Amino acid sequence: xxxxxxxxxxxxxxxxxxxxxxxxxxxxxxxxxxxxxxxxxxxxxxxxxxxxxxxxxxxxxxxxxxxxxxxxxxxxxxxxxxxxxxxxxxxxxxxxxxxxxxxxxxxxxxxxxxxxxxxxxxxxxxxxxxxxxxxxxxxxxxxxxxxxxxxxxxxxxxxxxxxxxxxxxxxxxxxxxxxxxxxxxxxxxxxxxxxxxxxxxxxxxxxxxxxxxxxxxxxxxxxxxxxxxxxxxxxxxxxxxxxxxxxxxxxxxxxxxxxxxxxxxxxxxxxxxxxxxxxxxxxxxxxxxxxxxxxxxxxxxxxxxxxxxxxxxxxxxxxxxxxxxxxxxxxxxxxxxxxxxxxxxxxxxxxxxxxxxxxxxxxxxxxxxxxxxxxxxxxxxxxxxxxxxxxx
Ligand code: ADP
Ligand code: CIR
Numbered sequence: 059x060x061x062x063x064x065x066x067x068x069x070x071x072x073x074x075x076x077x078x079x080x081x082x083x084x085x086x087x088x089x090x091x092x093x094x095x096x097x098x099x100x101x102x103x104x105x106x107x108x109x110x111x112x113x114x115x116x117x118x119x120x121x122x123x124x125x126x127x128x129x130x131x132x133x134x135x136x137x138x139x140x141x142x143x144x145x146x147x148x149x150x151x152x153x154x155x156x157x158x159x160x161x162x163x164x165x166x167x168x169x170x171x172x173x174x175x176x177x178x179x180x181x182x183x184x185x186x187x188x189x190x191x192x193x194x195x196x197x198x199x200x201x202x203x204x205x206x207x208x209x210x211x212x213x214x215x216x217x218x219x220x221x222x223x224x225x226x227x228x229x230x231x232x233x234x235x236x237x238x239x240x241x242x243x244x245x246x247x248x249x250x251x252x253x254x255x256x257x258x259x260x261x262x263x264x265x266x267x268x269x270x271x272x273x274x275x276x277x278x279x280x281x282x283x284x285x286x287x288x289x290x291x292x293x294x295x296x297x298x299x300x301x302x303x304x305x306x307x308x309x310x311x312x313x314x315x316x317x318x319x320x321x322x323x324x325x326x327x328x329x330x331x332x333x334x335x336x337x338x339x340x341x342x343x344x345x346x347x348x349x350x351x352x353x354x355x356x357x358x359x360x361x362x363x364x365x366x367x368x369x370x371x372x373x374x375x376x377x378x379x380x381x382x383x384x385x386x387x388x389x390x391x392x393x394x395x396x397x398x399x400x401x402x403x404x405x406x407x408x409x410x411x412x413x414x415x416x417x418x419x420x421x422x423x424x425x426x427x428x429x430x431x432x433x434x435x436x437x438x439x440x441x442x443x444x445x446x447x448x449x450x
Contacts, residue, residue: 074346079221081239085231098128098139101146108149115145115154118172127168132161140226141166144286153177153361156286159223160348160356174360179399180426185354185364189428190335198433201371201440202325207447208440209372209416210273211330212321213433215338216314216357216366218348224358225313226287233295237310243344244299244308251337253301255310258293273321273372273406274304276312280409288313288358305330306337314357314366316347325371331433354425364425369436372405375443376415377450391417394446398439399423419443 102124105116119142127138136158145154155173157163163170171183202208219236222228228236241255258266269275275298278289299308309317318341320334348356354364362368381390395402401422404410421436 071346075220078219078239078346081235082219082221082223082232085235086229095139096143096147098137098142101139101142102128105142105146105149111149113145113149113151113154114173114176115142115151115169116149118176119155119169123168127166130165132159132165134159134161134223134227136162136165136223136227138166140287141170144282147285148282151282153359155360156226156358157224157356157360158226160218162224163353163356163360170360174363174425177361178364178423178425180423183352183425185351185425186428188354188365189430190338191430191433193332193335196328196332196430198328198331198437200324200326200328201437202444205324207374207444208325209374210321210323211325211327211369211371212273212319213327213330213334213367213369214317214319215334215368215429216355216362217316217318217345218356218358219315220346220348222315224287225290228290230291230294233291233311236315237295237297240308240310240316240345241297241299243341246344247301247337247340250303250333251301251306251340253299253306255297255299257297259296261297269298274298274300274307276309276317282409283313286358306333313359314362316345327369327433327437331369335429362424365427365429365432367424367429367432368420369433370403370418370420371440372416372418373440373443374414374416375419375447378443378447379412379415379417381450390446390450391443394443395419395422395439398442399435400439400443 105119108116131137140158141155141162144156145151153173155170157170174183175181222232222236244255266275270277278292283289295311297310305320305322307319318334318337320330322330350356355366357363357366375391378391378394379389383390383393385393391402399422400419403418405413405416405418419440421432423435424432
């Protein structure tokens with residue numbers, strides 16, 4: 059009986075993959091001139107001349123590796139330039155490299171594997187099977203039951219549709235096709251996940267501004283992502299879905315094809331995580347996400363691979379942020395984040411500043427550990443941050 063069920067599930071999955079691949083082919087058009095490609099030798103000249111560049115790209119793209127990779131192409135034509143243009147044109151990048159398309163993780167493994175190992179702190183680029191934990195018995199609890207420090211909690215994952223390329227190679231029609239199939243899947247959600255889709259192409263500017271200010275919606279002002287082709291054909295194929303209470307959200311065609319998000323005010327990490335896992339279970343029945351043993355869930359940016367999970371809190375830590383580090387020109391907050399594999403960001407997302415001592419602090423590693431481990435790493439680190447702030 060169970061065997062028959064598994065066989066049926068396999069047939070359904072194979073059918074879904076093949077349907078998505080056919081759709082990607084049908085909507086592939088000749089390259090449209092949105093993405094201004096800079097010749098790879100010009101990019102390399104800029105990067106190799108930059109003596110104060112601290113990116114992982116600069117660290118790992120040696121002359122020898124550059125020579126070995128500069129003429130390689132993936133089967134859909136992705137090249138080294140597509141991967142490194144962002145990091146070469148933005149020498150202040152932290153990472154500086156994206157994958158031109160899913161196959162790029164193999165074609166350009168000579169440099170991408172080194173960046174991945176360095177960022178996720180692993181010895182080998184390999185990812186375990188997904189493991190979200192036993193939802194019936196999992197008790198992550200509320201990190202701040204008395205509402206003293208945590209303003210809000212959010213967990214997000216990224217997903218790519220099998221068969222479709224990443225931004226540098228995605229056509230307008232492919233973006234629209236991905237939008238349509240995602241909205242059809244989202245419209246089958248029920249109960250607390252039931253909601254509505256809002257296209258960026260038709261949304262009024264006031265509403266868009268308010269959704270951004272309230273931390274729900276993405277924007278197109280990240281110069282790192284822009285240079286990687288992330289805003290090609292903006293706002294075509296982009297939009298946001300949210301449940302009636304705005305606690306479950308989906309971003310379509312921002313940096314990744316898909317970002318699934320669960321968030322709410324306060325510190326109840328357990329409730330936020332469980333909601334996301336429930337939505338992922340339902341949506342995986344309708345959509346086929348790109349996944350393999352090397353990368354886990356495949357995403358555009360190598361920092362998001364694996365679990366793709368970023369669990370964050372907006373947390374008030376003014377004392378820790380103001381206290382000097384014992385190790386050089388940093389803060390105590392940065393020390394503690396480094397120690398517990400956490401990443402501090404500003405209040406309006408990556409590459410923004412803190413406001414009023416409130417920081418976005420999340421797990422940093424996503425690959426080489428399970429979803430539950432990534433969440434536990436965040437939980438344990440945040441509890442330490444709270445303890446340290448209270449002690450000052
Ligand atoms: P991502 O998390 O998707 O990688 P960003 O760092 O750009 O991307 O954050 C996206 C948005 O999510 C921003 O508006 C940011 O303020 C918001 N955000 C992140 N974490 C939280 C949180 N814990 N509570 C509320 N909003 C959050
Ligand atoms: C950079 O290289 O700084 C940008 N492309 C952002 C990299 C992703 N950020 C991260 O640390 N998770």
